[in-house]
Amino acid sequence: MGKAETTLEIPLEISDVSGQKVFSVANAPTGNTVGELVHEMLGKMNLPRNDASGAPLTYQARLEREGRHLNASERIGDALERGDRLTLQPNIDAGLGY
């Protein structure tokens, strides 16, 4: 497996926090950003985009191969390799709601 510098699309695996919801993406565009991929996958995986009050939730994609959270602006072709697994991890509050 090598960096996809010359390919336009690469396959990836995306998981939720629990690891119990996993989706394979056959053709993640290498020119897109990680943020664009996360945004699109939230819908595909039916993960909530908003908290209970309707405010947007932020998710970070954790690249398991490197054990780091990717910056949303990183380009897929620069940061990821074929078959990489990303975990979408939200910043989210439990609490009274105020």
Next chain:
Amino acid sequence: MSLSFPYRFAVVLYAEDGTSLGAVAAKRDWEPAHEWTRFYFQRRGQLALDGNGIASTVIPLWERTMGEPYCRGYRIQIAAPGGRPLASDFPTTHFRDLAAAAASQFVERKKLREGELYSYVVVAHPAPAEAASASGLTVTNASPGVPAHEASLSSFLERAKPSGVIESDDMPVFVSPQVLEEAAERTHAEEGTETGGILIGMLWRDAGAGEIFAEITAQIPAEHTSGSNVKLTFTPQTWAAADAALRLRRRGEVYMGYWHSHPVREWCKGKTCTPAAQKTCHLAKDFFSADDDAVMRAAFPRAYSIAIVANDTAFADLTFSMFGNREGITQPRGFYLLEEKTSGA
């Protein structure tokens, strides 16, 4: 498992005098009801534990007198390979929150007075053909099946005592006493501030009993959080640290949910509630906020996931409430407290 929607639902609101206020599209979250339906039939052995390729549909249940387009509820129907579809029916009370949100909109538009009573009905109309997705991503659901291993339910029941009301339709959940002991220690150590952890454990299947049940074996303290007296923020670093801890254990455990504390004694101080009022306050026990539920939805969406709340009040010893998905809604539920600290499978 994909979910399709041949109908579109809407709530129609009426003012107290019967005047129609208008209709609002019902954009509800169908996932918890879908998850519950799927797991209900998996527990009973009527649906494979690995069911990614199976199609599910949300269809209206027509109101018996008025008929279409009025609904008395909705049905989630799962295509069972080689057999009749499996289905669960849900009432229109599942649309209550949407009706309340719609009422707020009508208040803003001055069509309804603040505090004025209203009623609602749910209607459904055939959905127009869906346009092709604008997304170029080719995505396949590769989720693992229900990670259940064989074990005897009776062997767990023999060494456990019930806590709270256990409904016969709920998946049995067995909790190691160590989990609650550690949660209590952490709650007391952080008194006045919300704290929490990630619950891990095993799913067991007793084929003879036709049941799947859960064992909560441990809690992983939630690190990299920020807590106040009214909230606990789980960050991406929290989940990453929990992942690392889970892997280090190498015991085949999976995520089962989360626990967190409710420093009710602190909430009461802010409201200067009397001791008598504190004892009957709905926040004191079995309270799970919309925010608490949102954590479940975002991080632990499977129907077998559970949450535990440590109720820290000024008038009684620490108590624990458990919550789980029952009929598509997160509700208080009972559990079994194991008498030993180790897995007995």
